[in-house]
Amino acid sequence: MCGIFGYIGDKICLPYIVSGLEKLEYRGYDSAGVAYIDNEGNLEIRKVVGKVQNLKEILDLSVNSFIGIGHTRWATHGGITQQNAHPHVDCQGNIAVVHNGIIENYKELKDYLIKRGHIFRSQTDTEVVPHLLEDLIDNEGLELEYAITNIFSKLNGSFALLIMDKRRPNVLYALRKQSPLIVGFGNKENFVASDIPALGEYTDKFYYLKDNQMAKVTRDEIRIWDSNVKKYIEINPIKIPQERIRAEKNGYPHFMLKEIFEQPLVVRRIITELERDPSGSFEIKDIINCDIPWHKVEKIFIVACGTSYHAGYYTKFSWEEELPYWVEVELASQVHHRNLRIPDNTVFVTISQSGETADVISTLRKVKEKGYKVLSLVNNPQSTVARESDYFINLRAGIEIGVAATKTFMAELVYLDLLKEYIKYKLFNEKVNLEKWVLLPTYLENYLTNIKDLVFDIAKKYYNKKNFLYLARGRNFPLALEGALKLKEISYVHAEGIPAGEMKHGPIALLDPETPVFGIVYQDDTYTKMLNNLEEAKARKAPIIALGNENDRKLENLVDDLIPIPSIDPFYYPYLGTVVLQLFAYYVADLLGREIDQPRNLAKSVTVE
Ligand code: AGP
Numbered sequence: 001m002c003g004i005f006g007y008i009g010d011k012i013c014l015p016y017i018v019s020g021l022e023k024l025e026y027r028g029y030d031s032a033g034v035a036y037i038d039n040e041g042n043l044e045i046r047k048v049v050g051k052v053q054n055l056k057e058i059l060d061l062s063v064n065s066f067i068g069i070g071h072t073r074w075a076t077h078g079g080i081t082q083q084n085a086h087p088h089v090d091c092q093g094n095i096a097v098v099h100n101g102i103i104e105n106y107k108e109l110k111d112y113l114i115k116r117g118h119i120f121r122s123q124t125d126t127e128v129v130p131h132l133l134e135d136l137i138d139n140e141g142l143e144l145e146y147a148i149t150n151i152f153s154k155l156n157g158s159f160a161l162l163i164m165d166k167r168r169p170n171v172l173y174a175l176r177k178q179s180p181l182i183v184g185f186g187n188k189e190n191f192v193a194s195d196i197p198a199l200g201e202y203t204d205k206f207y208y209l210k211d212n213q214m215a216k217v218t219r220d221e222i223r224i225w226d227s228n229v230k231k232y233i234e235i236n237p238i239k240i241p242q243e244r245i246r247a248e249k250n251g252y253p254h255f256m257l258k259e260i261f262e263q264p265l266v267v268r269r270i271i272t273e274l275e276r277d278p279s280g281s282f283e284i285k286d287i288i289n290c291d292i293p294w295h296k297v298e299k300i301f302i303v304a305c306g307t308s309y310h311a312g313y314y315t316k317f318s319w320e321e322e323l324p325y326w327v328e329v330e331l332a333s334q335v336h337h338r339n340l341r342i343p344d345n346t347v348f349v350t351i352s353q354s355g356e357t358a359d360v361i362s363t364l365r366k367v368k369e370k371g372y373k374v375l376s377l378v379n380n381p382q383s384t385v386a387r388e389s390d391y392f393i394n395l396r397a398g399i400e401i402g403v404a405a406t407k408t409f410m411a412e413l414v415y416l417d418l419l420k421e422y423i424k425y426k427l428f429n430e431k432v433n434l435e436k437w438v439l440l441p442t443y444l445e446n447y448l449t450n451i452k453d454l455v456f457d458i459a460k461k462y463y464n465k466k467n468f469l470y471l472a473r474g475r476n477f478p479l480a481l482e483g484a485l486k487l488k489e490i491s492y493v494h495a496e497g498i499p500a501g502e503m504k505h506g507p508i509a510l511l512d513p514e515t516p517v518f519g520i521v522y523q524d525d526t527y528t529k530m531l532n533n534l535e536e537a538k539a540r541k542a543p544i545i546a547l548g549n550e551n552d553r554k555l556e557n558l559v560d561d562l563i564p565i566p567s568i569d570p571f572y573y574p575y576l577g578t579v580v581l582q583l584f585a586y587y588v589a590d591l592l593g594r595e596i597d598q599p600r601n602l603a604k605s606v607t608v609e
Contacts, residue, residue: 001074001603002086002100003027004181005198006162006172008067009189009219015061016191017070020198021052023247026403026597026604027100027194028074031085034059035096035164036068043093043166047085051598066219067169069162069192071098074603077106078123088127090134091119095165097133099126100194101179102608104157129161145216148173152212152227158358158607160209162192172217176209179607180356180384183207183215183222185237190217196382197399200245207237208382238382247399254596256402256490260582261448263410264441266397267575270414271437273396280431284415284422290391292373294426298343301372302329303363304351305606307405308377310482311412312351314574317475319420324427332359333609335366342372350376351416353400353408354605355383362609364388377415379408393419402597403604404490406582409482413574414440436571443568447576448583451563455580458545458561459587462516468495469510469542470518471503471533473526479574480520483581490599491589500526500533511540518584521548521555522565522573534558547577 003024007013017034032055033047044065048054052072071086078084087096103109106125109132114120116139118131132154136147144165158178174181174192184191184199184206192215193199196206209215212227226233252258275283300319302312309331316327330338332350336359348367352360355378364374364385376389379397386392395411414437421432462468468487472480481497488495498507500519511517517537521530531554534544538558548555550564563580565573589596 101158313478355385486585
């Protein structure tokens with residue numbers, strides 16, 4: 001969480017920094033701030049509560065300054081106030097710092113620094129950094145760069161830091177430990193940012209800092225210092241074409257809506273990227289060298305958070321049905337608190353669109369340490385999860401800007417299902433009929449076009465309700481969880497996904513005419529019991545919306561609003577159902593006038609535990 005951006009070069013820096021921060025706002029938007037060194041050598045700080053737009057309103061973007069750093073905050077330590085907004089400075093106002101992450105030993109450091117006479121102005125963990133540097137420079141006589149490299153060993157926790165000292169106005173320092181940080185190489189200008197969309201407009205050449213590395217960034221060069229070997233090292237920057245980086249709304253009012261409608265394209269891309277073999281098998285390119293002995297595997301342990309967890313949970317059902325494994329799914333944040341006793345022949349599958357979710361990373365490290373193999377699905381091949389896993393599959397969904405995950409969820413569902421087919425082929429040499437997947441993008445495209453108006457009308461009917469219950473059974477239940485999560489995160493309406501069989505064990509008490517029930521009622525093994533559960537809800541006068549098969553007269557007569565799924569192969573139901581749940585949440589949020597792409601209190605990637 002938190003976005004940081006730095007510029008040094010031959011152009012006026014503030015327009016770059018502000019535009020970079022706007023592109024990083026999905027990482028947090030509680031407050032925003034910049035620090036820059038002006039032509040007279042003054043270190044100037046401007047910060048505001050709220051969004052980058054508020055910052056823009058108080059800034060003179062044309063000020064003569066060619067070096068600066070900026071921050072958009074998701075508050076962890078210290079409330080949402082101007083004082084706690086970054087950048088933070090030392091006592092004398094020489095050193096400015098922006099930070100993403102959590103400095104876990106900040107209390108001890110703060111006490112120590114206060115005893116040595118430092119005066120703190122905020123409640124943040126970050127502020128210890130400029131004071132610590134000041135102390136190392138002024139009291140211990142260290143040179144700036146030496147002091148900076150020194151702090152790797154003094155700070156516990158996670159950090160991406162950008163540091164600037166007005167006494168050295170020609171250099172920026174960027175440090176990474178467990179929080180993402182990327183440097184971008186320009187012509188007579190260089191950049192640093194938390195994520196790549198902030199840089200795509202200016203360069204296509206990047207280096208992803210690794211843990212315990214520091215970048216020394218000047219106008220003309222970027223050098224990388226590695227604290228493991230304690231020296232500058234050679235690196236190979238990577239080239240990423242601009243069209244893969246830049247995200248535009250393309251006429252849609254929100255990124256989320258654009259991303260919902262982009263899903264057919266994402267699926268098409270995934271299918272095209274498979275290496276198909278005329279004999280009926282296929283390879284997933286990214287794991288072509290994967291040497292997991294699938295025949296020996298006993299257990300698959302899927303770990304993820306939020307929407308990615310729902311994709312894993314959905315997958316559990318079909319994997320257990322079709323593969324000879326015991327499949328367990330767990331929230332990454334819960335794994336910490338478990339004493340895992342798992343068979344040796346367990347493969348861990350982690351799922352994370354960002355590849356930077358702190359809980360996923362810590363689980364990944366924990367299980368790797370114990371010697372388990374980890375296969376990950378991520379939407380960013382440069383991310384920590386991708387780099388630290390034994391194998392990873394790139395979700396190929398393209399950059400997702402909306403805080404609510406949509407197209408990456410679709411990509412996760414598709415890849416997890418393909419992975420199941422791939423393992424089946426490895427185990428049983430079963431031919432794979434990919435035709436079903438080949439048709440999926442077209443079905444999705446047509447369905448989105450046909451269903452959107454109906455979903456909008458239903459959203460209009462219910463958007464002012466305060467509570468929703470999403471009911472489903474069996475394999476459809478994870479989709480109910482996902483539908484409820486989508487609704488609550490962008491509309492702030494309370495919504496719960498409940499296994500329909502659990503209703504009578506308590507939640508049915510919630511039902512009344514003001515509490516709509518959203519049922520997922522396909523004609524599958526859950527059908528009859530779902531109908532009973534909806535009857536029970538109806539008897540309590542709850543309005544009922546149902547996602548079900550077209551031509552299902554029984555269901556149509558029972559519910560208030562039916563959102564029909566076409567009479568096609570049930571293989572397509574979860575994918576088509578998913579877009580309905582996404583659209584419903586989107587329209588409700590839009591009708592309520594919510595900030596859909598940047599819902600309150602949330603950030604796109606959760607980089608702290
Ligand atoms: C999804 O809409 C959420 N914003 C959130 O639950 C997200 O899925 C979760 O934070 C996991 O993120 P990841 O996939 O990047 O690991």
